[in-house]
Amino acid sequence: MRERAKSWVLSLLLLAVLLFAWHLASLPKASATAGMDPEYAKMMGLDKPKSDGLPTLSQMGATVWKQLSNPFYDGGSNDKGIGIQLAYSLGRVGLGFLLAALIAIPLGFVIGLSPMVHRALDPFIQVLKPISPLAWMPLALYTIKDSATSSIFVIFICSIWPMLINTAHGVSSVRREWLNVARTLEAGTMRTCFEVILPAAAPVILTGARISMGIAWLVIVAAEMLVGNLGVGYFVWNEWNNLSLANVIFAILVIGVVGMILDLLFGALQRAVTFVE
Amino acid sequence: MSLFKNPYDPNARLACTCGAHASQAAHEADAARLSERAIETAVLKALFPRDAERRRFLRAVGANTAMGAIASLFPLGALQAMAQEKGKLEKKDVKIGFIPITCATPLIMSLPLGFYEKQGLNVTLQKTAGWALIRDKVMNKEYDASHMLAPMPLAISLGVGSSALPMNVATIQNSNGQAITLAMKHKDKRDPKQWKGFKFAVPFEYSMHNFLLRYYLAEHGLDPDKDVQIRVVPPPEMVANLRADNLDGYLGPDPFNQRAVYDQIGFIHLLTKEIWDGHPCCSFGVRTEWVKENPNTFAAMYRAVLNAAAMAAGPENRTTIANAIAPANYLNQPVPVLEQVLTGKYADGLGNVKTVPNRIEFDPVPWNALGVWILTQMKRWGYVKGDVQYKSIVDQVYLMTDAKKRMKEEGIASPADMPKKIIVMGKPFDASKPEAYVQSFAIKKA
Numbered sequence: 001m002r003e004r005a006k007s008w009v010l011s012l013l014l015l016a017v018l019l020f021a022w023h024l025a026s027l028p029k030a031s032a033t034a035g036m037d038p039e040y041a042k043m044m045g046l047d048k049p050k051s052d053g054l055p056t057l058s059q060m061g062a063t064v065w066k067q068l069s070n071p072f073y074d075g076g077s078n079d080k081g082i083g084i085q086l087a088y089s090l091g092r093v094g095l096g097f098l099l100a101a102l103i104a105i106p107l108g109f110v111i112g113l114s115p116m117v118h119r120a121l122d123p124f125i126q127v128l129k130p131i132s133p134l135a136w137m138p139l140a141l142y143t144i145k146d147s148a149t150s151s152i153f154v155i156f157i158c159s160i161w162p163m164l165i166n167t168a169h170g171v172s173s174v175r176r177e178w179l180n181v182a183r184t185l186e187a188g189t190m191r192t193c194f195e196v197i198l199p200a201a202a203p204v205i206l207t208g209a210r211i212s213m214g215i216a217w218l219v220i221v222a223a224e225m226l227v228g229n230l231g232v233g234y235f236v237w238n239e240w241n242n243l244s245l246a247n248v249i250f251a252i253l254v255i256g257v258v259g260m261i262l263d264l265l266f267g268a269l270q271r272a273v274t275f276v277e
Numbered sequence: 278m279s280l281f282k283n284p285y286d287p288n289a290r291l292a293c294t295c296g297a298h299a300s301q302a303a304h305e306a307d308a309a310r311l312s313e314r315a316i317e318t319a320v321l322k323a324l325f326p327r328d329a330e331r332r333r334f335l336r337a338v339g340a341n342t343a344m345g346a347i348a349s350l351f352p353l354g355a356l357q358a359m360a361q362e363k364g365k366l367e368k369k370d371v372k373i374g375f376i377p378i379t380c381a382t383p384l385i386m387s388l389p390l391g392f393y394e395k396q397g398l399n400v401t402l403q404k405t406a407g408w409a410l411i412r413d414k415v416m417n418k419e420y421d422a423s424h425m426l427a428p429m430p431l432a433i434s435l436g437v438g439s440s441a442l443p444m445n446v447a448t449i450q451n452s453n454g455q456a457i458t459l460a461m462k463h464k465d466k467r468d469p470k471q472w473k474g475f476k477f478a479v480p481f482e483y484s485m486h487n488f489l490l491r492y493y494l495a496e497h498g499l500d501p502d503k504d505v506q507i508r509v510v511p512p513p514e515m516v517a518n519l520r521a522d523n524l525d526g527y528l529g530p531d532p533f534n535q536r537a538v539y540d541q542i543g544f545i546h547l548l549t550k551e552i553w554d555g556h557p558c559c560s561f562g563v564r565t566e567w568v569k570e571n572p573n574t575f576a577a578m579y580r581a582v583l584n585a586a587a588m589a590a591g592p593e594n595r596t597t598i599a600n601a602i603a604p605a606n607y608l609n610q611p612v613p614v615l616e617q618v619l620t621g622k623y624a625d626g627l628g629n630v631k632t633v634p635n636r637i638e639f640d641p642v643p644w645n646a647l648g649v650w651i652l653t654q655m656k657r658w659g660y661v662k663g664d665v666q667y668k669s670i671v672d673q674v675y676l677m678t679d680a681k682k683r684m685k686e687e688g689i690a691s692p693a694d695m696p697k698k699i700i701v702m703g704k705p706f707d708a709s710k711p712e713a714y715v716q717s718f719a720i721k722k723a
Contacts, residue, residue, distance in 0.1 A: 036628070043624035045539050045613055076606035078404040145417040147410075228406035237406055241377055241513040242609040243536065 019057060026054045055246035063246040064253075078238070080230065082254060089224065089231040090258075092148075093216045096155025100212065104160045105205060108167025109193065112201070118168065125164065133158035133219045137226060151223045151231075158219045159212035166208025170201030202273040210266035217259045232258075315587035315641060367571040371398055371578065374405045374414055374423035377608045378512060378530040379618050380451045380559035381424040382598060383585035383639055385608070389601040392585045396577035402607070407511050408481040415564065416442050421571075422578060424450065425562035428651045432483040433562075434674050437660055443565035446643045446675045447579055448586065450559040454618070454637030455486055455549040456534035457493070459526035460519050464544055464627060469497035478510035478518065478527035485558050488654040489549050490528040495720040496702050501658075502722065519543050530558070531618040531637065532610050537626070539614050544626030548636055553701040555640070557647045565673075582641065589639040595619040643675040646708035650699055653711045659722035667711040 036046070055063065071083030111118045133154045140150035174197050182192045224233025232255055239247035321331060335343055371393075375381045385402060387393050393400040403420065405411050412433060414420045430444035459466075466472065472494070479486040491501040501507055510518060512533040518524040520542045527533075528549070537543035549556060561582055568575045588594050599615040602608050608615065617623035621636035648671035655661045699706040706714055715721065 037630065040624050040628060040630050043539075043613065043617055043630065044541065045611065075604065077401045079604065079606035079609075141410075141413045141417070145419075147414060147417070147419060226406060227410065228404060234406075238404065238605065238609055240517075242605070243513060243516060243540065 022054075022060075023057050026056045055249070059246055060249065063250050067247070067250055082232075082235065082251075085230060085232050085235045086254070086258065089220050089233065092152050092224075092231065093155055093213075093220050096152045097159045097213060097216050099152070100156045100159035101163060101209065104163035104208075104212075105167050108164045108205070108208075109171050109197075111164070111168040112171025113197075115172075118172075125161065129161045129165075133215075134222055134226065137223065141227075147227045147229060151220070151227050154223050155216045155220060159216045162211040162215065163205070163208040166211070167201065167205045170204030170208075171197055173204075174200045199273070199275075203270060206266065206270040206273060210263065210270060213262050213266055214259070217255075217262055221255055315583050315590070318587075318590065366397055366574045366577055368421070368574045369397065369399050371400050371421045371574065372403055372419065373400055373578075374403045374411050374420040376408065376411065376424060376512075376530075377404055377610075378559075379532055379602075379608070379615065379637060380454055380530050382602060382619070382637075383448075383450055383582050383589050383641070384424050384561060385602050386589065386598050387581045387585040389604075389607070390585070390588070390598075392581040393578075395584075396581045398574070398577055398581065400578075404607075408484070412439055415444075415562065416440070418564070418567075421567060421574075422447070422561065422563045425560050426481055426484040426486075427557045427560045427647065428483040428485065428488070428655065429481075430560060430562040430674050431648060431651055431670065432655070432660070435661060435670065437655070438483060444674060445563050445565050445568055446560045446648070447563055447568075447575070448561045448582055448641035449557045449643050449647070450561055450586075450639070450641075452555050452557050452638045452640050453548065453550040453635060454531055454558055455489070455528060456531065457490070457526060457528050457546040457549070458515075458519070458534045458537050458543045458626075459546045460522070460524070460543050461541070461626070463525060467546065469494060469499060472497075472499060472525070473504050475525040476506045476508065476523070478508050478515050478524050478529065480512055480515075480530060481509060482660070483655075485549075485556060485651070486528045486530065488651065488658070489552050489556065491658055492654070492701060493528075493552050495718065498720075500720050516540065516542060532608065532614045535614045535618050535623060536610065538624055539611070541626075545623075548633060550633070550636065553699070554635075555638070555699075556701075557643075560643065586639040586641040592620065592634055645671045645675050646699060646706070648675045649708045649711050650701075650706055653706075653715050656711075656715050657718060657721045665711070 067082050071081045073081040074084065111121060136154055136157055137150060140153045141147060144150050144153060178196055178200060179192070182196045187195070220231065221233040221236065224231035225237040226233075228234050228237060232251060236248055236251045239251065373384065375384055388400055388402050403414075405414065405423075408426060408429070411420075411423050411425060412429060415423050415425075416433070416439065425446075427446070427449065430446045432438055433442055434444045435441060477490060479490055481487070487507065490507065494501045494505060499505060508524075510524070510527070512529050515524065515527045515529050516533055516537050519527070519537055520540070526543070526546065534543075534545055538545060549558075563575065589598055596616055596619075599612055599619050603610055603612045603615050618637060621633040623631055623633075623636070625631050645668075649667045652661070652665055652667050652670060656665050699708070
């Protein structure tokens with residue numbers, strides 16, 4: 001218990017050091033308006049503190065408070081609160097991920113059960129797996145002809161590989177003895193699949209799903225920055241367009257926190273299906 | 278606009294929405310005349326690019342004679358009727374794409390200031406991340422119409438840089454309104470001859486920015502393909518790259534020139550107005566097929582944008598417009614920056630306050646010769662090769678021709694091709710001899 005308390009103190013200390021460094025880095029520079037034509041200074045926006053550049057801690061705090069205090073505001077088709085933006089992104093990620101799971105897990109099963117299919121599909125998997133998901137974007141836009149579907153497709157294509165490979169690996173490495181027991185009990189193929197192989201491979205399959213979800217969350221931000229049209233990535237792009245670093249940093253924090261929550265969720269799921277031999 | 282004034286202010290006038298009329302009725306009556314005025318103004322300005330000449334002409338012959346003379350070669354009535362004719366809208370919900378820059382002002386301001394609504398249109402403005410995406414979304418039919426760079430509809434129709442799809446230019450969104458911005462460290466290198474090895478950025482290959490920058494460099498003896506680097510960079514990243522010392526300068530759209538000044542990163546070397554006063558920049562593009570399917574909706578959109586352009590043309594409205602388009606939903610920029618761009622009273626980044634009232638102008642008529650000039654530059658720099666059918670391509674794309682066709686059907690004499698004089702850096706351009714123009718340049722790829 002003492003160890004845990006110590007690590008907490010260390011974490012807080014690190015945070016304090018980080019914030020202090022930020023504070024030093026964002027100290028306001030000496031005013032450059034001395035001897036300047038007041039009209040010119042006003043046009044340069046030097047007559048009041050500026051919001052561009054690295055924000056000070058208090059500006060950052062104000063930004064976070066402003067965004068979080070009203071997360072579901074709707075200021076028109078291009079200006080929505082962070083809550084709505086998150087919902088868009090999570091929706092896309094969820095849909096793409098689900099579609100990928102629907103294909104990757106059954107296919108992974110087949111590959112895992114049949115070494116022949118595995119060898120036949122392996123070259124394709126090896127070539128397609130390392131392709132950056134965003135490289136698919138132009139092709140997707142051109143063929144699917146719809147940007148929302150294209151971004152879901154990009155999530156789909158990036159989440160499919162870890163799940164497929166992990167499922168195949170999990171299924172193929174189920175212990176021989178268990179399969180033999182199932183055979184002696186004259187269990188049917190379906191029954192063997194669902195009652196022996198699936199539970200045995202579940203932890204590995206969920207590891208794949210957890211990796212996929214992590215990648216999908218990474219990719220959606222980049223995809224939305226490219227395609228625009230709402231979502232956390234669009235939020236970053238729109239604030240980047242405004243060169244407002246405070247809002248960009250806020251978005252980065254939100255992306256990090258949401259990614260962590262997603263990972264924790266899958267971690268919990270994984271623990272739920274793991275059994276001790 | 279009283280919409281943006283404090284109604285509790287005892288000094289505020291609550292007369293009409295724009296504040297210039299005694300009553301709402303007077304405002305509406307005037308607004309109906311706005312599109313007529315827009316066309317008349319555009320025609321007169323085209324015939325007499327210089328104010329002094331126009332005044333002399335009008336004084337000499339009198340306004341009525343002038344009207345008669347111009348109407349005989351240029352059927353104003355028919356153009357106005359076309360802008361006014363109203364039919365049942367085929368489509369009420371219209372999706373329009375835009376890039377958040379001041380070039381799209383008429384298209385954007387039409388929403389917050391209610392110009393679309395007045396035409397019975399329910400418009401969604403969709404902010405888009407880049408020009409290539411605008412092109413793709415128009416081709417995908419996700420957008421009904423879109424803000425485009427003036428050369429884009431020509432390039433798309435030709436199938437240059439994408440597969441071919443017939444496009445139309447309904448109106449020119451803005452003329453002038455761009456600038457060459459250089460990094461602060463180059464404030465002593467104002468002569469382009471010192472720019473060898475510079476890294477420049479433009480927003481898109483098929484853009485006036487690219488063609489004007491190339492033209493400017495070539496006139497100063499620099500080969501834009503060999504002596505400097507020209508990269509395609511999205512406008513907000515231009516400012517960031519300038520700060521990061523990754524670019525020496527850019528010919529970019531506003532507000533990003535003014536934004537570089539506002540953020541003390543760069544200075545405005547020159548406005549593109551000084552290269553070619555009255556050059557077109559962005560356009561309002563539509564798929565030809567869409568226009569055929571939705572002629573009345575198209576006409577309504579056309580009217581809304583014409584009315585907006587007419588309002589934007591008035592210097593007294595520019596502050597109102599800056600306030601209307603600044604919010605996050607549209608440009609997402611500080612109001613002082615937009616105000617400086619639109620009013621033309623701006624800080625240049627070197628300590629001077631400059632006043633250039635026509636820094637950006639809104640002249641909506643898509644003159645064919647503008648399109649021909651764009652094609653000559655596409656030929657000059659090797660974007661299109663071989664024999665270019667300059668006139669027939671532009672006639673298909675720029676809706677000036679559509680107006681002519683309609684007029685012919687009505688039995689009215691069609692307008693002259695291009696009464697406007699095009700002079701780029703002192704060199705006149707004759708739209709009837711495009712190939713000779715291309716060949717007349719010392720530095721070219723064609």
